[in-house]
Amino acid sequence: METGRVHNSKVADKPNQSAQALSDLKEALRFSWFWSALAWNDILHRYRGSMLGPLWITLTTAVFIAGLGPLYARLFNLNMTEYLPFMALGVTTWQFITGTINESCGAYTDSSHMMRQVRLPRLAILFRVVFRNMIAFIHNVPIYIVIFIAFDLPVGWHLLELIPGFVIVCLNLTWLGLIVAILCARFRDITPIIISVLQIGFFLTPVMWNYKMQRVDLWIVQLNRFAALIELIRAPILGDEILPGLLTMSLFCLVVGWLAAAALFVRCRRQIIYWV
Amino acid sequence: MRSARSAPTVRALEDISLNIAPGDRLGLIGANGAGKSTLLRVMAGIYEPDTGSVAVSGMIMPLLELGLGFDGDLTGWENIRLRGMYLGIKPTYFERFAPDIAAFSELGEYLDLPVRTYSSGMMMRLSLGIATALSPDILLMDEWMMAGDAAFMQKAHDRLAGFVEKTNILVLASHSEPIIREWCNKALLLNAGHVMAFGPVDEVLGVYKELFEGTE
Numbered sequence: 001m002e003t004g005r006v007h008n009s010k011v012a013d014k015p016n017q018s019a020q021a022l023s024d025l026k027e028a029l030r031f032s033w034f035w036s037a038l039a040w041n042d043i044l045h046r047y048r049g050s051m052l053g054p055l056w057i058t059l060t061t062a063v064f065i066a067g068l069g070p071l072y073a074r075l076f077n078l079n080m081t082e083y084l085p086f087m088a089l090g091v092t093t094w095q096f097i098t099g100t101i102n103e104s105c106g107a108y109t110d111s112s113h114m115m116r117q118v119r120l121p122r123l124a125i126l127f128r129v130v131f132r133n134m135i136a137f138i139h140n141v142p143i144y145i146v147i148f149i150a151f152d153l154p155v156g157w158h159l160l161e162l163i164p165g166f167v168i169v170c171l172n173l174t175w176l177g178l179i180v181a182i183l184c185a186r187f188r189d190i191t192p193i194i195i196s197v198l199q200i201g202f203f204l205t206p207v208m209w210n211y212k213m214q215r216v217d218l219w220i221v222q223l224n225r226f227a228a229l230i231e232l233i234r235a236p237i238l239g240d241e242i243l244p245g246l247l248t249m250s251l252f253c254l255v256v257g258w259l260a261a262a263a264l265f266v267r268c269r270r271q272i273i274y275w276v
Numbered sequence: 277m278r279s280a281r282s283a284p285t286v287r288a289l290e291d292i293s294l295n296i297a298p299g300d301r302l303g304l305i306g307a308n309g310a311g312k313s314t315l316l317r318v319m320a321g322i323y324e325p326d327t328g329s330v331a332v333s334g335m336i337m338p339l340l341e342l343g344l345g346f347d348g349d350l351t352g353w354e355n356i357r358l359r360g361m362y363l364g365i366k367p368t369y370f371e372r373f374a375p376d377i378a379a380f381s382e383l384g385e386y387l388d389l390p391v392r393t394y395s396s397g398m399m400m401r402l403s404l405g406i407a408t409a410l411s412p413d414i415l416l417m418d419e420w421m422m423a424g425d426a427a428f429m430q431k432a433h434d435r436l437a438g439f440v441e442k443t444n445i446l447v448l449a450s451h452s453e454p455i456i457r458e459w460c461n462k463a464l465l466l467n468a469g470h471v472m473a474f475g476p477v478d479e480v481l482g483v484y485k486e487l488f489e490g491t492e
Contacts, residue, residue, distance in 0.1 A: 119321035
């Protein structure tokens, strides 16, 4: 039978944790159909029984933007045509980032019942959470299209910069999610801490405001990793230059973050099952 | 605040060394907490040993807890697909088994209803139907599969028997002597995480009785 998770494993006497972690990654990648199907399932399941289904993801965000956009434009005394697209992209990207991190908190604890029934690659469980949030993020595309038409934003090749930007953001979120998922499985107090930090982060990060529009010192923005992630998606769409500092920061975080996450994963992978 | 380091370390299994060959039907016996379920999970690759190695070749099907892995809000059909995915089988491939599972579980139109509306008997039928639809090389079972309401059990028994026959290796954890005698040709007696006896069923059950009577 060609299906099924066939084990042909031989573990050394003192198991090499790095090798085990690597085979976990390989297996998770081989079973991409598994976590992607589960992620789709999650999205459909969340809106089970509702008439509009996953369209609610789009609608709630649209209502938020349409409601708060004009208000903040007035509060900040800004030009609507300039502010609203900026804010819409900021809010949607921020939701993607925080959604992924918040849900990563429960990645392992929420699948504990399955982890204790069958052998599952640990990374596949995380990929499911990240992919689920990617799907939710893509539900914002209609909003972007409406904004493009309504505010007559320029369409051109610069939009293609969105692709590497999105990839860098997703890869950054994956290592962040992995660290968060492992730590939250081990220490249950971390989940509420992360949620409250991200709530404050919404105001500290240039989601609704901009250092140019509000004359905030640039270094405050430059220090904020989330600002870098948001800019990677927002700047190409609005036709802005990505600040070199933010780009360097996000690439630097990508490397350092993955090294840290890999070290943590190698160290803890085997124990996750006992914590959940 | 509770310090994480103060948690006691439990050594669930120690010094286990055994080789299970095709054709073996191994019964794991021992008192509650002896390590039967833990050993099944080690074999399934769910727990990894601190030291030592587990070498497995073939597709493993662990059937450890009943009802777990069902999502109450999903319908029977959706749960069939979901359970298959967790076992490593693509939904398209699993569709082929779906009619067989539906026929065996006798759930009919209930399969279109959310599983939370099922009785425990219905859930068990569905669980058993899914589990036995596949033909794994190695089957790891906790004894729940052998217990159930009498009406369905006869049918379940026949299906299980055919199913067990198809697999190369069966490992069954139970503390019921009749179940071990019926299904197994070898037995392993565990006590506090140690192997007390391993060999033919009669021999091992003899040791088990001695041990049991000794503590009484």
